[in-house]
Amino acid sequence: MTSGSGQSEAVVRVAAVGDIHLSPDCRGLLRPSFETLPLCADLLLLAGDLTRHGTVPEAEVVAEEVRGLGIPVIAVLGNHDYHSAREADITRVLSDAGVTVLEGERVVLPVAGGKVGVAGVKGFCGGFAGRSAGEFGEREMKDFVRSARRAAEGLHRALAEVSADGCGARIALTHFAPVPDTLAGEPVEIYPFLGSYLLAEAIDEAGADLAVHGHAHLGTEHGMTAGGVRVRNVAQPVIGRAFALYHLPFANPASSPGSTDVRGVET
Incomplete structure (x- = not known):
């Protein structure tokens, strides 16, 4: 890619996958593909549901798949990773393997002469605009919606920090979907359980150049927020390969959200 001046345009090569659902019986399944990553990618994003049932032995398998790859690995956990209430232990196992696990936080990486910020x-x-749960009624319902709101607030705060850090490429990494576009193919009855419009609001308000999520196994890869930020569903059943690869040009971090062109690259 070149700029209008004819000079080469710096890009960050983003590999991403979610919903790999590893367990001890599939040890080594993804390692051969992951070992090719230094040849084609600058970082690997893991979009949650890394395990089947959220157990420590499963997390240890994930850790060995991504240990020492030679590029940064950034992850968020998914609902499966929370199933056994061992999410803190899973985070520790992954961290010990060099994975940065985010939950309402951000990491800034030096890549291709610029800075890449990932907020996760x-x-x-909770659902999407016009068909979403409301913070009203029983305590259980209020707690449900407040969980979605707290997550969105954490993403907004982390993305704002990424912009303040002067990052030329800003990525929002989640497990649940921020938009309904990437759910196409899933039964519409379960859309409210696959994501929340509050995540998209956080992305558009704080600013991002790419949003990556998983969770929707029967969904669609490509989508977009109302503010024009490209969204990619990288659940492995959707992308059909070990990881998807995207080329994200560096942009002025002060530019409007979504103004960066995101190009998908087949792997």
């Missing part, structure tokens, strides 16, 4: 949160469900 698991997210939660």
Whole structure:
């Protein structure tokens, strides 16, 4: 890619996958593909549901798949990773393997002469504009919606920090979907359990150049927020390969959200 001046345009090569659902019986399944990553990618994003049932032995398998790849690995956990209430232990196992696990936080990486900021949160469900749960009624309902709101607030805060850090490429990493576009193919009855419009609001308000999520196995890869930020569903059943690869040109971090062109590259 070149700029209008004819000079080469710096890009960050983003590999991403979610919903790999590893367990001890599939040890080594993804390692051969992951070992090719230094040849084609600058970082690997893991979009949650890394395990089947959220157990430590499963997390240890994930850790060995991504240990020592030679590029940064950034992850969020998914609902499966929370199933056994061992999410803190799973985070520790992954961290010990060199994975940066985010939950309402951000990481800034030096890449291709610029800075890439990744803001991550698991997210939660609740539905999308016009068909979403409201913070009203029983305590259980209020708690449900507040969980979605807290997740979105964490993502907003982390993305704002990324912009303040002067990052030329800003990525929102979640497990739950921020938009319904990437759910196409899933039964519409379960859309409210697959994501929340609050995540998209956070992305558009704080600013991002790319949003990556998983969770929707029967969904669609490509989508976009109302503010024009490209969204990619990288659940492995959707992308059909070990990882998807995107080329994200560096942009002026002060530019409007979504103004960066995101190009998908087949792997």
